Amino acid sequence: xxxxxxxxxxxxxxxxxxxxxxxxxxxxxxxxxxxxxxxxxxxxxxxxxxxxxxxxxxxxxxxxxxxxxxxxxxxxxxxxxxxxxxxxxxxxxxxxxxxxxxxxxxxxxxxxxxxxxxxxxxxxxxxxxxxxxxxxxxxxxxxxxxxxxxxxxxxxxxxxxxxxxxxxxxxxxxxxxxxxxxxxxxxxxxxxxxxxxxxxxxxxxxxxxxxxxxxxxxxxxxxxxxxxxxxxxxxxxxxxxxxxxxxxxxxxxxxxxxxxxxxxxxxxxxxxxxxxxxxxxxxxxxxxxxxxxxxxxxxxxxxxx
Amino acid sequence: xxxxxxxxxxxxxxxxxxxxxxxxxxxxxxxxxxxxxxxxxxxxxxxxxxxxxxxxxxxxxxxxxxxxxxxxxxxxxxxxxxxxxxxxxxxxxxxxxxxxxxxxxxxxxxxxxxxxxxxxxxxxxxxxxxxxxxxxxxxxxxxxxxxxxxxxxxxxxxxxxxxxxxxxxxxxxxxxxxxxxxxxxxxxxxxxxxxxxxxxxxxxxxxxxxxxxxxxxxxxxxxxxxxxxxxxxxxxxxxxxxxxxxxxxxxxxxxxxxxxxxxxxxxxxxxx
Numbered sequence: 001x002x003x004x005x006x007x008x009x010x011x012x013x014x015x016x017x018x019x020x021x022x023x024x025x026x027x028x029x030x031x032x033x034x035x036x037x038x039x040x041x042x043x044x045x046x047x048x049x050x051x052x053x054x055x056x057x058x059x060x061x062x063x064x065x066x067x068x069x070x071x072x073x074x075x076x077x078x079x080x081x082x083x084x085x086x087x088x089x090x091x092x093x094x095x096x097x098x099x100x101x102x103x104x105x106x107x108x109x110x111x112x113x114x115x116x117x118x119x120x121x122x123x124x125x126x127x128x129x130x131x132x133x134x135x136x137x138x139x140x141x142x143x144x145x146x147x148x149x150x151x152x153x154x155x156x157x158x159x160x161x162x163x164x165x166x167x168x169x170x171x172x173x174x175x176x177x178x179x180x181x182x183x184x185x186x187x188x189x190x191x192x193x194x195x196x197x198x199x200x201x202x203x204x205x206x207x208x209x210x211x212x213x214x215x216x217x218x219x220x221x222x223x224x225x226x227x228x229x230x231x232x233x234x235x236x237x238x239x240x241x242x243x244x245x246x247x248x249x250x251x252x253x254x255x256x257x258x259x260x261x262x263x264x265x266x267x268x269x270x271x272x273x274x275x276x277x278x279x280x281x282x283x284x285x286x287x288x289x290x291x292x293x294x295x296x297x298x299x300x301x302x303x304x305x
Numbered sequence: 306x307x308x309x310x311x312x313x314x315x316x317x318x319x320x321x322x323x324x325x326x327x328x329x330x331x332x333x334x335x336x337x338x339x340x341x342x343x344x345x346x347x348x349x350x351x352x353x354x355x356x357x358x359x360x361x362x363x364x365x366x367x368x369x370x371x372x373x374x375x376x377x378x379x380x381x382x383x384x385x386x387x388x389x390x391x392x393x394x395x396x397x398x399x400x401x402x403x404x405x406x407x408x409x410x411x412x413x414x415x416x417x418x419x420x421x422x423x424x425x426x427x428x429x430x431x432x433x434x435x436x437x438x439x440x441x442x443x444x445x446x447x448x449x450x451x452x453x454x455x456x457x458x459x460x461x462x463x464x465x466x467x468x469x470x471x472x473x474x475x476x477x478x479x480x481x482x483x484x485x486x487x488x489x490x491x492x493x494x495x496x497x498x499x500x501x502x503x504x505x506x507x508x509x510x511x512x513x514x515x516x517x518x519x520x521x522x523x524x525x526x527x528x529x530x531x532x533x534x535x536x537x538x539x540x541x542x543x544x545x546x547x548x549x550x551x552x553x554x555x556x557x558x559x560x561x562x563x564x565x566x567x568x569x570x571x572x573x574x575x576x577x
Contacts, residue, residue, distance in 0.1 A: 054416060056576050070576075074419045082417035088410035092338040101337065104330035105418035153418075 003030045005157055005188045006051060010060035013046050013212075020046050022212035023060065033179070033189040035199045035206030037295060039304040043212040044192045045085070048161055051190065052082060065157055078106065081150030081158040085165070087142045089134045095145055096121065096130040099152055106153045120148040123178065140171030147178060158182060160191040164198060176202060196292040210299045220291050227297055228289040229253050231269035235262045237282040247275045258301060265289070308569065315565035322423035331415065331428020336435070347443075354389055354444045358382055358451060361508070373510050375539055379455070382448035383538040384507035386462055387469055387530040389444055390437035394470040395498055397433040398477025399490045405429075406481060412575060422572040426564060430474045437470025438463060445538070455540035462534040468553065469530040472560035476526075479563050482570035501527050506535075529555040 006028035013021040021043045028034045036044045049055035051064055053073030062069045067076035090098050099117045103109065108116075121127045124144035129137065137145065143163065150158055163179070164172040179189060179202060193199050199206055200220045207217045216223060224230075235248070240262055248255065251272045252264035266272055269286050276284045322328070339346065362378030372380040405411035412425050441463060448454050480493045504511070504518065505527035511519050522528050529552040536543040543549060 052417065054413075054576060074421065077417065077419050080417070082414075084410075084413065084417070086410055088414040090334075090338070090411065091409065092341055097337070101330075101334050102414070102418070104333060105415055105420050107330075107419075150417075 004028065004063075005030050005065060006034075006190070007063045008051075008060065009062075011047070011050060011057055011062055012059035013043075013050060013055060014058045019212050021050065021057075024209075024212070024214050026207065026214070028188065028190055029205075030188055031183070031186055032204040033183055033191070033202050035203035036190070036192045036209060037194075037196075037199055037206055037291075038192075038209035039299050041304055042209040042299070044209055045161060047209070048159060048190070048192060052080070052159060053077065078153065079156045081153065081155035083143075083146050083150045083158065083160040083163055085161040087146045089142060089145060089149070091134045094131050094133060095126055095137070098134065098145065099149055102149050103152045108153065116152065116154075120151055123151070123181075124148040125174065138171075140167050140174065143167060143171065143175060144178070147175070151182075155187065157188045157190065160189065162192055162194065164193070164195065172198070196290065196295060200291045208295060208298050215298045223294045224289050224291065226294075228293045229265040229267050230289055231266045231272075231286065232289050232293055233264045233266065233269060233272050233276070233284055233286045235264060235276065235282055235284040236260050237279075239279065239281050243275075243279050243282060248272070251275060263293075265293075311569045312565055315568045316561060319423055319427075319561070319564060319568060322421065323427055325424075327420055327424040328427035328431065331420065331425050332431045332435070334411075335428065335432040339436070350393075350440045350443045351447065354385055354440070355447050358385065358444075358447060358453070362451070362453070373512075375541075376453070378451060379448075379453040379539050380510075380535075381508065382444065382451070382453040383462075383535040384505075384531050385448075386441045386444050386466060386538065387505075387527055387534050388502055388507045389440045390466040390469040390530070391473045391498070391501070391527055393437045393440045394433040394473035395477045395494070397436055398429065398474040399481055399484070399493065400487065402429055402474075402478060403481045403484060403487065403490075406571070406574075416575060422575055423568055426475075426478060426567055426571065429478060430471050430560075430564065433474025433477070434467045434470035437473070438467045441466030441470075448538070454538055458540065459538045462537045465530060465533050465537070465553075465556075468556050468560070469526070472526055472530075472556045472563070475560045475563035475567060478567035478571065482567050482574060501525050506531050526556055526559045529553075 004027050006026060008024060008026035010023045011021060011026070012019060012023050024047065036047060038044045046055055050057050050062060051069065053070040053076065056070055064076050065079050067073070069076055090101060093101060096117055099120060100113070103113050121130055124147060126141060126145060126148070129141065134142065147163070164175050167175065176198070183189060191202070203220065205217060205219050206223070208215045208223070216226065218226065244255070244262060248262070248264060252266055254265045256263045264272055273286055276282055358378060358381065362381050366377035369377045371377070415425055416422070445454060445459055445462065449459070477493070480490065484490060504522050505525050506522070507527070511522050514522070533543070533549055533552045535541065
């Protein structure tokens with residue numbers, strides 16, 4: 001049932017003595033959407049590039065779609081679709097010419113291809129743009145065309161590096177719908193993202209990476225349950241310290257001060273909320289714990305540049 | 306050490322990839338792009354050599370008279386065929402290829418498909434060669450209209466122009482591999498290609514030059530291209546089969562050596 005599409009053992013990449021990916025273990029199951037999360041420089045893109053056979057690992061074993069990578073990268077790529085971070089569409093070609101040219105790299109041509117191009121243009125909502133130049137497309141249209149291009153060879157596995165970065169909310173919704181329909185067709189997706197709500201919505205399982213290591217793997221719900229109390233209350237305002245010392249400390253399971261804001265974590269939030277309601281000078285927001293809390297707990301709140 | 310071993314293995318892998326013909330769609334892509342912009346490109350291809358042949362051929366020709374038993378314009382036109390093959394290929398292999406390697410990420414997206422670095426490089430080399438063939442053809446047509454071409458044997462200059470184009474595209478790809486910006490290409494053009502253009506016998510025969518310069522000139526691939534093309538176009542005797550084979554072998558040697566280096570260096574860059 002759940003055959004592995006990707007198996008990585010001890011996968012390592014060094015750049016000038018620094019271990020950018022440090023012996024990671026990874027398994028991606030067939031038909032799932034697997035997310036790679038991590039701050040900038042965590043090693044996500046390098047990991048992804050190794051899966052594609054683009055970056056050559058310095059150590060470890062890697063199998064993608066049953067082929068050893070990088071040795072067997074060529075047959076593996078026949079079944080692979082890639083949506084890179086940069087669209088890298090051919091600016092000299094029209095929309096449909098982009099698809100046709102990309103198909104030629106897979107040795108595809110003829111009537112079957114033309115039919116496939118029509119289907120993909122419909123899938124990407126670009127039927128009316130078939131003859132348009134690339135620079136006439138919006139960011140969302142380019143992203144959809146890049147997604148369509150990745151599907152030209154009917155791939156079993158689609159790898160997406162930050163598929164919705166820089167898109168407006170409408171354009172992101174469309175991409176999400178399309179990615180769901182790919183999952184419904186039984187394809188496996190691997191994606192990196194900086195958007196926690198995107199990961200929470202789309203990913204069946206995800207790995208949180210930092211400093212070249214995988215910190216934890218699981219479904220969004222599992223990760224939240226494993227690392228964070230179910231409720232989070234964010235409090236700020238005058239008298240915060242006094243309230244915390246008198247009541248907050250005792251009522252919260254755990255709390256954390258970030259700048260002007262206090263994060264209180266609780267299994268039962270009612271007593272905290274009641275206590276805060278009696279403090280009109282304090283503003284607070286009570287919400288369920290989410291993936292962002294897990295992410296920040298595991299990778300820290302320091303800026304990465 | 307690792308690099309040397311890779312370099313030693315490169316020619317064998319290249320030969321294998323050459324005959325696998327996976328490079329064809331890469332070549333085809335460049336042809337498709339070129340067809341979109343063919344108008345201005347063709348005008349450049351015809352216009353520039355026409356101007357040079359007119360200005361230098363007639364202008365200088367009046368002063369110079371005959372060179373090595375040839376009208377100056379005939380002498381010049383035969384050299385120009387090779388020089389323009391060199392120029393066309395060098396521009397394609399540097400500025401255009403660099404754009405596809407970096408700015409447009411064309412090569413990156415090709416590597417997400419079953420294509421390999423060598424497939425891409427062969428596609429580029431044959432495309433550079435194709436463009437060189439086009440310019441050489443244009444010049445032969447223009448030159449023959451000016452009466453500077455003697456007989457149908459000149460058509461044999463075309464395959465030599467193709468080879469010259471392939472050789473110079475491969476060399477340009479090495480420069481592209483070590484370049485991190487467009488500015489770097491100026492070194493290549495100023496320090497290598499311009500001297501090559503001046504001291505390979507395009508504008509004047511080398512017999513009158515000092516011996517050391519003649520020896521240096523004999524190392525340049527353009528000299529060898531001209532040594533074959535000039536007799537074919539002007540009707541002068543071609544030399545022995547051994548002579549011609551040597552000239553061709555030099556072009557092939559430069560091309561294969563450059564392509565091997567480019568394969569290792571560009572492979573490292575794209576698979577970094």
